[in-house]
Amino acid sequence: MDILQKAFELIYKNGYQATSIDVIIASTNVTKGAFFYHFKNKESMGLALIEEVLSPGMYASMVRPLETSEDILEAIYQMMEGLLIDNPFFNIAYGCPAINLIEEMGPLNEAFADALRKIVLQWQEAIQKSLYEAQESGRIAKNTSPQQAALFITAGYGGVRNMGKILGKNCYLTYLKAFKHYLSTLK
Amino acid sequence: MDILQKAFELIYKNGYQATSIDVIIASTNVTKGAFFYHFKNKESMGLALIEEVLSPGMYASMVRPLETSEDILEAIYQMMEGLLIDNPFFNIAYGCPAINLIEEMGPLNEAFADALRKIVLQWQEAIQKSLYEAQESGRIAKNTSPQQAALFITAGYGGVRNMGKILGKNCYLTYLKAFKHYLSTLK
DNA sequence: GTAAAAACATACTAACTAGTATGTTCTGCG
């Protein structure tokens, strides 16, 4: 469904509430009748967008890079660098689409919050599991809680995405250096 | 100016664009004529709100707690705990008003971005300076860049504020534990 | 081939939006 992809791009740049249905359909070749035939209302389109566009994309960038049995700290770093630097769909000025939606809709709509929470928890659990297994197999030290570290890492990501909107690419690069240093303390 | 305080509260909860002038004036005893007598337009009210309400409040919670010559790591931790837990004006579900505005308006309005960047840089520089001085006087190790650490710390704050919106208070508490552990690696 | 249902398209509506036009009231000053 092409309309979800276009809606995703518009909402990524302008926010969910600020992106009107009229603008979405004007930028595709879909009429209002077709829109409301496929979606009960704007909210259900937003939820479909999270499920069908955002979630799969986030999973590919956040969780899959961790599916390695090699150096897990390196994998975590590569995942972060991939998200911040290499991802061609994201724009520093617009941040992360998932973080944006959490920020805007988390407090306003419980269904949005539920769908977004799933993405975040999935990511945290993947990091946590990786760290735990590395600890068990003796590849990294056991003096850090995997759960705490996973939350700490994901929080850092959300924050630097926010900061990048006003400070630009430089803060991504500085952040990555600090992040690498942090990861080295987990060894 | 009482209207700025009320507008601040409404925007904190609902976002800047989603808070209409009509709603602001309806929740105060100010009419539209008075509103547009005091502010050229909605944008200039938003900017006044940042300068006169948000900036002073943020400075008091973010920078002033660092004005100590004692244990700087403890001061940084207390600042973070004060921001996340003790601040009676903030609500976990609504996050941090400054972070919210950066997220929503940073990409859309250069004047907003400038005003918000000032707040963030002021905070980062205060942390950076504290860490640098502690390093110079030998109270903490010199193996970490104060600039990188300051950015890392502020990013973490923004991120956990975002995450708290969907994960609730528990993630604040877990974050603070991880944060304390991180600070201990700077010793 | 035709009837029914799916998949649209067009024109509308009621509520809301920032902002304006045009008034009125208050407040200090000579």
Next chain:
DNA sequence: CGCAGAACATACTAGTTAGTATGTTTTTAC
């Protein structure tokens, strides 16, 4: 007092919003 400007108040406007009502076309089932 009187009068000028500051400080409001009220009524309006043009544009936008999500959603609907009512159509038409396209596909599917038999």
